[in-house]
Amino acid sequence: MAKRAHPAPIRPRRSDAEQNHNRILRIAGEAIEQFGADASLRDIARKAGIGMGTLYRHFPSREALLETLLRERLSKFAEEVRQARTFENSGEALGRCVRDYLRGVTVYKGVASSLIKTLKDSNSALHSSCSAVREELEALLKMAQENGSIRADVTVADIFTFVNGLAWMFDQGTGSLERRSVLVQVFLDGLRKRE
């Protein structure tokens, strides 16, 4: 009767296992930073000096690995959006959040695609972290729309898609930081209400 479809990371109960756990996480972080979200799991196990089975015991899927690496980042970002919503002008706040999201998500190449899938799949590992971000963003967006600074026909889903699309563009190694900021600016301007 268990509903869970996607296996989650395991909580180690022995100190040697915990050492392995942390070691895997460290090596995996480095590998994914270097080769992107589809880095070789075999290679990670090799570099960590453990057997393939051990890797799978701790992280039963690639997504479980990404989950642990991203969860903290995401919830920190959700909190940031909440802060931005209470303290700043909602239109500018949205812009700042977009920039911060991009900076955070592009430390690993190729995660944007996972994050988009995650939000649609309610029993995905990162779903709750992603939903938190979504909800905060939704509230901020609503404010900015009522406030009249952002066009009314746009949804959170659109924004999420777009922002991850921007992350993908950056992942392609496209141009200078200056060009990137222009891309972001075009998007943000597109979001503004016209006339």
Place this chain on the structure above:
Amino acid sequence: MAKRAHPAPIRPRRSDAEQNHNRILRIAGEAIEQFGADASLRDIARKAGIGMGTLYRHFPSREALLETLLRERLSKFAEEVRQARTFENSGEALGRCVRDYLRGVTVYKGVASSLIKTLKDSNSALHSSCSAVREELEALLKMAQENGSIRADVTVADIFTFVNGLAWMFDQGTGSLERRSVLVQVFLDGLRKRE
């Protein structure tokens, strides 16, 4: 002393070889339509009823296969941009071209990334076809900028990146056609000159 780095498709000189050539192309087209640009080459050879070596003889790289499948599409599109440039209002023309590009490129999933790489790599197989599109687009963009309808700080490279980014978003299976047209509209509005 040969400068060519990327191997091109081979021109068959015997009728049996030509039959294989066309057969491969047909099957590959179907496979890539179904599974995306990273469809299994082994599978394609299998479905085409030929050995792996034969596939490689005709198309020495995955890119060579994509080249043949996309070249005609791209040059047709370049011609379309040229037409749009001579006959229409340049601002609206750009919008129409973006929509047409998207419709054309999303018949195969995951090619956007290849096309972005292609434009940067001058000895890539699709480079000339891509450059043609780039040049036509550049002329159209310049017109629209002088005309005052498109912001001046945007380059063709930015537009190319953005449009392929949109293609990527669509590849993610994101939402309805209605949502997609909103994404495109946001982008096009962002491109417009403000005030």
Place this chain on the structure above:
DNA sequence: ACCTGAACACCGTTCAAGT
């Protein structure tokens, strides 16, 4: 409770051998 590593079914790519 945890780890190992061989086993399985897949890849892409190359190449000696055939017609």
Place this chain on the structure above:
DNA sequence: ACCTGAACACCGTTCAAGT
């Protein structure tokens, strides 16, 4: 001129066997 298929070096995933 063209084709074949085995060989090689890689994957991800699973699982019997060990401690």
